[in-house]
Amino acid sequence: xxxxxxxxxxxxxxxxxxxxxxxxxxxxxxxxxxxxxxxxxxxxxxxxxxxxxxxxxxxxxxxxxxxxxxxxxxxxxxxxxxxxxxxxxxxxxxxxxxxxxxxxxxxxxxxxxxxxxxxxxxxxxxxxxxxxxxxxxxxxxxxxxxxxxxxxxxxxxxxxxxxxxxxxxxxxxxxxxxxxxxxxxxxxxxxxxxxxxxxxxxxxxxxxxxxxxxxxxxxxxxxxxxxxxxxxxxxxxxxxxxxxxxxxxxxxxxxxxxxxxxxxxxxxxxxxxxxxxxxxxxxxxxxxxxxxxxxxxxxxxxxxxxxxxxxxxxxxxxxxxxxxxxxxxxxxxxxxxxxxxxxxxxxxxxxxxxxxxxxxxxxxxxxxxxxxxxxxxxxxxxxxxxxxxxxxxxxxxxxxxxxxxxxxxxxxxxxxxxxxxxxxxxxxxxxxxxxxxxxxxxxxxxxxxxxxxxxxxxxxxxxxxxxxxxxxxxxxxxxxxxxxxxxxxxxxxxxxxxxxxxxxxxxxxxxxxxxxxxxxxxxxxxxxxxxxxxxxxxxxxxxxxxxx
Ligand code: NOJ
Numbered sequence: 001x002x003x004x005x006x007x008x009x010x011x012x013x014x015x016x017x018x019x020x021x022x023x024x025x026x027x028x029x030x031x032x033x034x035x036x037x038x039x040x041x042x043x044x045x046x047x048x049x050x051x052x053x054x055x056x057x058x059x060x061x062x063x064x065x066x067x068x069x070x071x072x073x074x075x076x077x078x079x080x081x082x083x084x085x086x087x088x089x090x091x092x093x094x095x096x097x098x099x100x101x102x103x104x105x106x107x108x109x110x111x112x113x114x115x116x117x118x119x120x121x122x123x124x125x126x127x128x129x130x131x132x133x134x135x136x137x138x139x140x141x142x143x144x145x146x147x148x149x150x151x152x153x154x155x156x157x158x159x160x161x162x163x164x165x166x167x168x169x170x171x172x173x174x175x176x177x178x179x180x181x182x183x184x185x186x187x188x189x190x191x192x193x194x195x196x197x198x199x200x201x202x203x204x205x206x207x208x209x210x211x212x213x214x215x216x217x218x219x220x221x222x223x224x225x226x227x228x229x230x231x232x233x234x235x236x237x238x239x240x241x242x243x244x245x246x247x248x249x250x251x252x253x254x255x256x257x258x259x260x261x262x263x264x265x266x267x268x269x270x271x272x273x274x275x276x277x278x279x280x281x282x283x284x285x286x287x288x289x290x291x292x293x294x295x296x297x298x299x300x301x302x303x304x305x306x307x308x309x310x311x312x313x314x315x316x317x318x319x320x321x322x323x324x325x326x327x328x329x330x331x332x333x334x335x336x337x338x339x340x341x342x343x344x345x346x347x348x349x350x351x352x353x354x355x356x357x358x359x360x361x362x363x364x365x366x367x368x369x370x371x372x373x374x375x376x377x378x379x380x381x382x383x384x385x386x387x388x389x390x391x392x393x394x395x396x397x398x399x400x401x402x403x404x405x406x407x408x409x410x411x412x413x414x415x416x417x418x419x420x421x422x423x424x425x426x427x428x429x430x431x432x433x434x435x436x437x438x439x440x441x442x443x444x445x446x447x448x449x450x451x452x453x454x455x456x457x458x459x460x461x462x463x464x465x466x467x468x469x470x471x472x473x474x475x476x477x478x479x480x481x482x483x484x485x486x487x488x489x490x491x492x493x494x495x496x497x498x499x500x501x502x503x504x505x506x507x508x509x510x511x512x513x514x515x516x517x518x519x520x521x522x523x524x525x526x527x528x529x530x531x532x533x534x535x536x537x538x539x540x541x542x543x544x545x546x547x548x
Contacts, residue, residue, distance in 0.1 A: 004248070005250075005269075005275070005318070006095075006250075007048070007095075007196075007250045007275060007276070007318075007358055008318060008358060008473065009047075009467070009473065010046075010047045010048050010095070010358055011044075011045060011046045011047060011048070011358070011359050011360075011361070011463050011466070011467075012046060012047075012048040012049065012050055012097070012358065012359070012360045012361070013041045013044065013046040013048070013049050013050070013360070013361050013362075013363070014049075014050045014052065014325055014326070014360055014361065014362045014363060015034060015049055015050070015051050015052065015363055016029075016052045016062075016326040016362070016363060016414065017029050017030065017031070017034065017051060017052060017054050017063070017076055018062060018063075018414075018433060018434070019363070019414055019415060019416045019417060019427070019434060020033060020034060020037070020363050020416075020417055021033030021034060021036060021037050021417060021419065021427060022427055022428035022429070022430065022432075023035065023036055023077070023081075024077075025428060025429045025430040026075070026428075026430050027428050027430040027431045027432050027433045028075055028428075028433045029076075029416070029417075029427070029428075030075065030076045030077045030081065031054065031072070031076050031077035031081035031082055031084070031085050032077050032081055034085050035081065035084055035085050035088055038085070038088050038089065038092060038094075039092075040445065041094075042092050042094065043460065044361070044366055044456075044459055044460055044463060045459075045460060045463030045464050045467060046094070046361065046463070047093065047094045047095065048094055048095040048096070048097065048195070049089060049094060049095070049096050049097065050097040050099070050198050050252075050360065051096070051097065051098055051099060052064075052099050052326055053066060053099045053101055054072050054073060054076045054082070054098075055067070055068055055069060055071060055072065055073060056068040056071050056072075056073045056074070057073060057106055058106055058108050058167065060106065060165050060166075060167035060168065060383060061145070061164060061165050061167070061168060061383055062326075062381075062382070062414075064099075064101050064164070064168070064200060065104070065105070065106035065107075065108075065165065065167050065168045066101055066105055066106055066109065067105070067106040067108045067109050067110075068109070068110075069181075069185045069188075070184075070185065070188050083192075086192070086193055086194065090193065095195035095196070096194050096195055097194070097195060097196045097197060097198050097252065098189050098194050098196075098197055098198070099197070099198050099200055100182075100185065100186070100197040100198065100199045100200060100202075101200040102171060102173075102182050102185070102199075102200070102202075102205065103163065103164075103170060103171065103200060103201045103202070103204045103205050104162065104163065104164060104168040104169055104170045104171060105168070105169065105171060106167060106168065107166075107167045107168070107169055108167075111125045111126075111171075111181075112125070112126060112169050115128075115156075116153050116155040116156040116160075117155060117156070118156065121177055124172055124175050124177075125171060125172055125175060125177070125178055126160050126161070126169050126170065126171060126172055127160060127161035127169075127170050127171075127172050127207070127211075128153075128156060128158045128159065128160055128161075129150070129158060129159050129161070129211070130157075130158050130159070131152075131159065137150045137159065138150055138159055138161075138211065139211050139212065139213050139214070140213045140214055140216070141161070141163070141211075141213075141214055141224065141225070141226065142214075143162055143163055143164060143165070143166075144163055144164050144384070145164045145165045145168075145383050145384045145387055146162075146164075146165050146166050146383065146387045147387070147391075149161055149162055149163055150162075151166050161207075161211075163201075163204055163226060165383045165384075170204075170207075171205070173205040173206055173231070173235055174206070174207075174231065179235060179238060179239075182239060183239060183242055183243050186239065186243045186244065187243055190243070190244075190247045190249055194249075195248075195249055195250070196249040196250040196251055196252070196275075197249070197251050197252070198251075198252045198253075198254065198278075199251060199252065199253045199254060199274070200254055201254055201255075201256060202236070202253045202254060202255065202274075203227050203228050203232060203253065203254075203255045203256070203257075203258060203266075204226050204227055204229075204256075205229070205232065205235060206228075206229030206230060206231040206232040206234075206235060207225065207226045207229050208225040208226065208229055208230065209230060211225070212225055213225075223257065224257075227256065227257055227258075228258070228262065233265060233266070233273060236253075236266070236273035236274060237273045239273075240273050240274075250275045250276075251274040251275050251276075252274070252275065252276045252277070252278060252320060253266060253267075253274045253276070253277050253278065254277075254278045255277050255278060255279060255280075256280055257280065257289075258277065258279055258280075259279075259281075259308075260279075260308055260309055260312035260313060261312065263277050263279065263309075263313070263317070264312075264313070264316055264317055267313075267317040267318070268316055268317050269316065269317055269318070272317065275318065276317075276318055276319070276320040276357075276358060277320060278320055278322065278325075279305075279309060279320075281304075281305035281308065281309070282302060282305040282306060282309075282322070282323065282352075283328050284301065284305070285297055285298050285299070285301040285302035285305065285335060286298070286301075286334050286335065286407075287408070291327075291328055291329060291407075291408040291409075291410075292384075292388050292392070292408045294404060294407045294408055297334065297335055298485075299335075299484075299485055299486060299487075299488060299505045300482075300483065300485060302335060302351075302488070303479060303482060303488050304482070306351075306352070306355060306479075306488075306490075307477075307479040307482065307490075310355055310356060310357075310477040310479075311477070313357075314356070314476070314477070318357060318358065319355065319356060319357025319358070320357060320358055320360065321352045321353070321355050321357040321358065321359040321360065322352070322359065322360040322361075322362070323335070323348055323351075323352055323362075323365070324361070324362035324365045324413060325360070325362045325413075326362065326410065326413060326414060327410050327413075328410065328413060329371045329406075329407065329408065329409065329410070329412035329413055330364075330365075330369055330370050330371045330412055330413050331348055331365070332344055332345050332348065332368050332369070332370050333370045333371035333407075333412070334371075334407070335348060335505075336348050336368075336505075336541065337507055337540075337541060338370050339507060340507060340540050340541045341368050341370060341443070341455075342368060342453075342454070342455050342529075343529055343530075343539075343540060343541035343542070344368075344505075344541040345365075345367075345368025345455040345458075346368075346455055346458045346529040346541075346543055347503045347504065347505070347529065347541045347542070347543040348503075349455075349458060349459055349462055349543075350462060350501055350503055350527065350543040350545060351488055351501075351503045351543075353462045353463065353466055354462075354466060354472055354490075354492060354499060354501045354545060355477060355490070356472075356473070356475070356477050356492070359463075359466075361459070362413065363417050364413070364417050364418065366445075366455065366456050366459045367418065367443055367444065367445055367448050367454070367455050367456050368443065368455040369413075369415075369417075369418060369437065369443060370437065370439065370443070371406060371407075371412035371413070371437075372411065372412050372413075372414070372415035372435060372437045373406050373412075373437075374402070374405075374406070374411070374435065376402075377389050377401070377402060377405065379435060380405070380409060380411050381411060381414075381434060382409060382410045382411045382414070384410060385405060385408075385409040385410060385411055388405070388408070388409075389401065389405050392404075411434075414434060415434060415435055415436055415437045416428070416432055416434065416436050416437075417445070418436070418437065418439075418440040418443055418444040418445065419444060419445050419446060420444050420445065420446035420447070421440065421441045421444055421446065421447065424436050425437075425440035425444060426444070426446070458527075458529065461527060462527060462545075465526060465527060465545070469497065469499070469547070470494065470497060471492050471493065471494045471497040471498065471499055472492060472499070474494045475492035475493050475494040475497065475498075475499065476492065476493050476494065477490060477491075477492055478490060478491050478492075478493070480515040481513065481515070486504065486505050486506040486510055487502070487503065487504055487505065487510070487512065487538070488501075488502075488503040488505065489501065489502050489503070489512075489515065491515065491518070497547070497548070498518075498547070498548040499545060499546065499547055499548075500514075500515070500518050500523070500544075500545070500546040500548075501543075501544075501545050501546075502538070502542075502543060502544045502545075502546075503542075503543045504538040504539070504540070504541055504542045504543065505541065506540060506541070507540045507541070508540065509537055509538060509539055509540065510537070510538050511536060511537060511538070512536045512537070512538050513536075514536070518546070518548075520546065522548060523546040523547060523548050524546065524547050524548075525544050525545070525546050525547075526545050526546070526547045527543075527544070527545040528542070528543065528544045528545070529541070529542060529543050530542050
């Protein structure tokens with residue numbers, strides 16, 4: 001039976017709960033706050049919400065270190081608040097995605113506590129290894145967050161693998177009992193009524209047999225031996241066959257270091273095991289592999305990433321479209337311009353919202369929030385940032401180190417959502433758990449709600465247009481003038497309807513050329529961020545969408 005792939009018609013909104021909205025005044029965002037703001041999300045035209053983790057967790061990685069998969073953290077309001085939000089979401093005709101984090105758990109999870117004591121059946125729930133002869137680590141893998149990927153556990157007398165923080169031990173997915181636990185978790189939330197999952201670093205769950213060393217040269221670290229392992233498709237197919245296929249749900253896989261050809265093995269609509277994939281190429285137009293190796297922004301790199309995924313998935317799989325999430329600094333600061341904050345926020349919106357796929361917005365993106373800038377390094381909270389700051393560029397002057405961190409840190413996008421111009425940006429009546437970006441009196445939701453030309457109202461228009469035009473869902477994507485360093489021009493075409501999307505990426509004015517076959521005299525400019533759209537001169541960060 002052909003599946004009803006409802007996610008293709010949707011636009012999702014990602015909530016990173018601690019910084020979204022505090023409902024009980026304790027300084028931390030929570031589900032009561034989310035409940036209050038559901039109509040804001042709906043008003044954008046979004047019809048789905050993805051929650052970053054809201055389970056009980058010691059918070060070593062802001063919730064991506066889960067201590068109990070079948071509960072909601074009390075600080076977020078517990079199950080009572082969750083059910084209220086879930087009902088509120090469904091009453092508004094929206095869907096809700098949970099974050100499924102099963103590459104690792106918290107070291108405070110009961111499974112780990114029992115595993116380190118070799119209590120059955122938990123003994124092999126994690127990846128334990130003795131030291132190699134000479135007291136060497138089991139292999140040379142680096143963790144993504146905190147030095148080497150192995151930490152010695154005194155209780156068990158062995159090393160455990162953690163591809164992320166020390167407090168995030170990796171589960172042993174090769175153990176069928178662990179896979180059964182994953183299925184229980186999936187069923188638990190699906191039975192409660194959630195509509196699907198965003199699957200955290202899911203391509204890491206199957207590690208190469210024998211855990212061989214990684215290549216020594218950093219450039220090859222891009223292909224670690226724990227990504228796309230030998231059983232990955234088998235395990236994902238098992239979850240699908242045993243659980244997911246029995247529900248009307250969908251899955252979105254986070255996949256670091258994946259290119260379209262490989263992605264198709266996961267998301268091909270005929271044979272894939274999951275529905276959509278979060279790829280990272282669109283995040284590397286101003287860095288090498290990771291945000292922590294910043295380079296100058298290259299529009300060509302951004303365009304190439306977009307176009308590659310558009311061309312190569314066409315007719316075979318469905319794209320997930322995004323520019324921001326909780327793992328990357330704010331896009332206006334990175335790919336746009338703080339000087340032209342509103343103009344560039346709108347241009348960035350247009351650069352991805354009219355592509356083929358399902359767009360995701362990250363909280364605060366709808367008003368063009370910019371990177372939070374700390375005054376000193378001790379203001380950072382993120383485990384990855386703190387490690388990087390303390391271990392890189394040590395010989396560089398303090399100012400340079402701070403500047404680099406500001407460009408790279410995940411904390412840049414984790415400051416509270418700027419709701420209004422009251423104290424703490426209206427995020428909390430208490431003391432916020434994290435710093436509020438000082439530009440909140442100028443950039444906030446209340447102010448932008450009242451301004452028809454705001455970034456917020458522009459997002460609303462763009463999303464409404466995307467939903468009203470069949471060509472956005474169906475049309476063929478084509479990029480024009482792909483080597484142009486300052487313009488991104490693409491079209492979408494289907495019989496009877498055609499769009500041309502023009503985005504200028506420069507603080508200077510520039511001339512625009514038209515691709516062949518696009519005669520503006522018969523077109524209507526349906527969306528723009530400057531009032532005059534007649535001339536072929538583009539203003540700083542101008543964008544236009546033409547319809548035929
Ligand atoms: C990816 C998540 O998006 C990130 O926030 C988290 O730190 C890592 N996976 C580890 O779970």
